[in-house]
Amino acid sequence: MKERRMKMFSGFEYPYFLFLLILIPLLALYQYFFEKTAYPTIRYSQISPFENTHKSLKIRLRNLPNYIRYLAIALLIIAIARPQSYLSRDEKNIEGVDIVIALDISGSMLAQDFKPNRLEAAKKVATNFMQERHNDNIGLVVFAGEAFTQCPLTTDHPMLMELTSKVESGIIQDGTAIGDGLATAINRIKDTKTKSKTIILLTDGVNNMGAIDPLTSSEIAKDYKIRVYTIGIGKIGMAPYPFQTPFGTQYQNVEVKIDEPLLKDISKATGGKYFRSTDENSLKTIFKEIDNMEKSIIDVSYYQIKKDLAFGFLVAALLLLIIEVLLKKTILRTNP
Amino acid sequence: MNEDLLKKVRKIEIKTKRLSRNIFSGQYHSAFKGRGMAFSEVREYNYGDEIRSIDWNVTARFNHPYVKIFEEERELTVLLLIDVSGSTFFGTNGSLKSEVITEIAAVLSFSAIQNNDKVGVIFFSDRVEKYIPPKKGSAHILRIIRELITYKQSDTKTDFATAFKFMNNVIKKRCTCFLITDGFGKFDESLQITTRKHDFSTIIIRDNHENTIPDLGLIRIHDNELGKDIWIDSSDKKLLNEFTQFRKRQDEDLKQKFNRLGIDNIMVYTGEDYIRALMNLFEKGGRR
Numbered sequence: 001m002k003e004r005r006m007k008m009f010s011g012f013e014y015p016y017f018l019f020l021l022i023l024i025p026l027l028a029l030y031q032y033f034f035e036k037t038a039y040p041t042i043r044y045s046q047i048s049p050f051e052n053t054h055k056s057l058k059i060r061l062r063n064l065p066n067y068i069r070y071l072a073i074a075l076l077i078i079a080i081a082r083p084q085s086y087l088s089r090d091e092k093n094i095e096g097v098d099i100v101i102a103l104d105i106s107g108s109m110l111a112q113d114f115k116p117n118r119l120e121a122a123k124k125v126a127t128n129f130m131q132e133r134h135n136d137n138i139g140l141v142v143f144a145g146e147a148f149t150q151c152p153l154t155t156d157h158p159m160l161m162e163l164t165s166k167v168e169s170g171i172i173q174d175g176t177a178i179g180d181g182l183a184t185a186i187n188r189i190k191d192t193k194t195k196s197k198t199i200i201l202l203t204d205g206v207n208n209m210g211a212i213d214p215l216t217s218s219e220i221a222k223d224y225k226i227r228v229y230t231i232g233i234g235k236i237g238m239a240p241y242p243f244q245t246p247f248g249t250q251y252q253n254v255e256v257k258i259d260e261p262l263l264k265d266i267s268k269a270t271g272g273k274y275f276r277s278t279d280e281n282s283l284k285t286i287f288k289e290i291d292n293m294e295k296s297i298i299d300v301s302y303y304q305i306k307k308d309l310a311f312g313f314l315v316a317a318l319l320l321l322i323i324e325v326l327l328k329k330t331i332l333r334t335n336p
Numbered sequence: 337m338n339e340d341l342l343k344k345v346r347k348i349e350i351k352t353k354r355l356s357r358n359i360f361s362g363q364y365h366s367a368f369k370g371r372g373m374a375f376s377e378v379r380e381y382n383y384g385d386e387i388r389s390i391d392w393n394v395t396a397r398f399n400h401p402y403v404k405i406f407e408e409e410r411e412l413t414v415l416l417l418i419d420v421s422g423s424t425f426f427g428t429n430g431s432l433k434s435e436v437i438t439e440i441a442a443v444l445s446f447s448a449i450q451n452n453d454k455v456g457v458i459f460f461s462d463r464v465e466k467y468i469p470p471k472k473g474s475a476h477i478l479r480i481i482r483e484l485i486t487y488k489q490s491d492t493k494t495d496f497a498t499a500f501k502f503m504n505n506v507i508k509k510r511c512t513c514f515l516i517t518d519g520f521g522k523f524d525e526s527l528q529i530t531t532r533k534h535d536f537s538t539i540i541i542r543d544n545h546e547n548t549i550p551d552l553g554l555i556r557i558h559d560n561e562l563g564k565d566i567w568i569d570s571s572d573k574k575l576l577n578e579f580t581q582f583r584k585r586q587d588e589d590l591k592q593k594f595n596r597l598g599i600d601n602i603m604v605y606t607g608e609d610y611i612r613a614l615m616n617l618f619e620k621g622g623r624r
Binding site: 054056333 | 426
């Protein structure tokens, strides 16, 4: 993650030169006393006629060149102190976590023990999760009778969320191939350079299809040092499952069967954790828990491209000095 | 006395001697005498009169001592009141005002010596700086001139009253008195007292640039007397106007005062021919 910021002013390279600014009042003081004592004057017999007479603008502005010069000197001193702005470039190398969410989209996920159903509830919670972990690479694998990648690992979370919302049950052959789903997820995650790799597996059934045994998949995950969090979704007891009949979709209470020992084994073998979610709220809590456990390491490297602003001060000082000399030689010329 | 000074004294001597011999010889006598040029009377002896001035013939005749006042009062005493205040140390037209004052004083001194008159000098500023009592002789005159030239100009103020008071105290007899000054200062009633006692005339020395100032832009002028500085914009028409008005008023006031008291006065500008002005002054005195 890169961030570029242009600061207007950020400090002095040699701030101690600013102490030279003390010279200015000293100079003014010197000037004052010099003018009072050593400055050439025209000796005259009587000045009383000039007291309380008309004071022209020139008389009033008589000290203007001096002030301009003090200002110019101040600018020069500031220029010596080298004011700088830096083009700062924060290169936050955030060591994010790679997370692949493996989501069961079998027909049983339409069971309505979650509102509106398990799948929608899972999608919603997953989307929230994605939103919060914006530094991580997150991917989405869906599985039923087969498994495929809905979205590869990406930091483009808006796209990821859009793809997540498009997930529907029935887009692939029905069934529950936990092993395949897990394997696909591993395949997606194994080659990334990130140290921390995590798979979140959501399912609501028993492995009944697929070419790969779930335990084999968990072995592979272990080899790749991937943590697998498993979440079993479904009420304990009976839940209304949808059935397609010639008269439309009918709901029938069926006992929820989740292969909890398998899921526990998988998580245990890979250093993850098994959760059982019985409603939407518990699902949320589970995701929060995972979120807390998977803290991403943020590595921020910070580059500064310094830019001297002294030149502007120098130019201003020079201009002021020119103005001072011009004023002194023309309009505010003094004699002798 | 250094070479330069000697030269200067000689120069002044030659210049002023010729002037005083040819032009002013005795002029102020006829102009300012008033009395005492001829024997007029004897008067009764008063306590303190010199015994040798007693006219024995008259005394014998009246059996009472009488003195001749003829001899004593015949010769005049010329007293020069010279302003050496700081303001005279200014001049743009070839010479300083103080130099012109010196020259005029020298001319008057030589004129006086031509007539075998006594000359005394009071240098004053805001105090009496130096007093040279009236005496005769060219050595005395040279001394006066030397003093005039070497007198160290100091940045002092002008106070006419102290000079007048001193003069009234020191000079008891009536004398011909010339006040040579630039007129920058205050006159008070002591002027009137002095005028009553002596033949008093005033020579005011001025510089052109005391009436106007040239356009020099911003200038810083230093008051010799006050030691103060002021910045003025000499290009400022309004300022110049106010300045000339001020000077005009100042001079008019001065002139009025002198005229009211019957004091002959002339104004001489530096770089100007002061001889003509002096002749003018003496003619004025003659008319009176």
